[in-house]
Amino acid sequence: MVRAAPDTVNILNLLEIHPTDSIMEPRNFTPLDRLIIGLDRVLGAAFGRPAHASRANPAGGLSEAGRLTPEERSHAAGLMRVNHAGEIAAQALYQAHAFWARDHRTRQAMEQAAQEESDHLAWCEQRLAALGSRPSLLRPFWYAGSFAIGSVASxxxxxxxxxxxxxxxxxxxxHLESHLGMLPAADLPSREIVRQMRDDESRHAAQAVRNGAVELPEPVRSLMSLAARVMTTTAYRI
Ligand SMILES: [Fe+2]
Ligand SMILES: [Fe+2]
Structure with a gap:
């Protein structure tokens, strides 16, 4: 079980939330509650508090099919670090939308998706540790950038x-489809995590469309791809 840091416990006590509770449960939080919870999440996600997964790691029972060479291990770690950075950005994006959402149902859908992104974050963290590597050092930057962009859109x-x-x-x-083509064939645990993430993200996209998403104009979509490319090339190494 992941233990909450002492400062987090104090904040959660104020709100009478047990650290192991899902704070994504639909409750009638006041705007001040949401601000405090949002700040706690910002600091936790940006500065590396271990993520809490509510679902089992899909790679749980798997081991590598044969020995990975040092180059393969380092390449797999680079790709999983990129995916971890992407999940930090996803957390920020959903938290920004949940924070600013006007409609209660939209907020709940965003919070539910943020919980699933938290599973992804935890699984990527666990895989990086198993590969003997670490998450991106630029986490606060990925979080802040994504929260700012998500806020403007919201x-x-x-x-x-x-x-x-x-x-x-x-x-x-x-992007995850492309990683399935790039990960070493023997790295079954990373591949299984990426496969589950791809299925979840696909469901998140369909859900956003069902909830009334507008189709973004082409220049915005291209700009988003460009920003994503900056993140993926940087987080592979740093
Ligand atoms: Fe995700
Ligand atoms: Fe997602």
Whole structure:
């Protein structure tokens, strides 16, 4: 079980939330509650508090099919570090939308998706540790950038916010597909994690479309791809 840091415990005590509770449960939080919870999440996700998974790691019972060479291990770690950075950005994106959402149901859908992104974050962290590596050192930057972009999209209206989520998730699905082609064939645990993440992201995209996402104009979509490329090439190494 992941233990909450003492400062987190104090914040959660104020709100009468047990650290092992899911704070994504639908409750009638006041705007001040949401601000405090949001700040706690920002600091936790950006500065590396271990993520809590509510589902079992899909790689749980798997081991590598044969020995990975040092180059393969380092390449797999680079790819999983990119995926971990992407999940930090996804957390920020959903938390920004949940924070600014006007509609209660939209907020709940965003919080539910953020919980699933937290599973992804935890699984990537666990895989990086098993590969003897570490997450990106630029986590605060990925978090802050994504929260800022998500906030701007959300402030344009819930349907624009959902449009941004749908496009992000669709781009992430394509990115994860490409990782399935690049991960070493013997790295079955990483492959299984990426496969489950791809299925979840695909569901998140479909859900955003069902909830009323608008289709973003082409220049915005291209700009988003460019930003994602900067993140993926940087996080592979740093
Ligand atoms: Fe994710
Ligand atoms: Fe997602």
């Amino acid at each position: 402030l344009l209206g819930d349907r624009w916010g959902l449009g941004f989520v749908a496009e992000t998730e669709q781009q992430v699905v394509r």
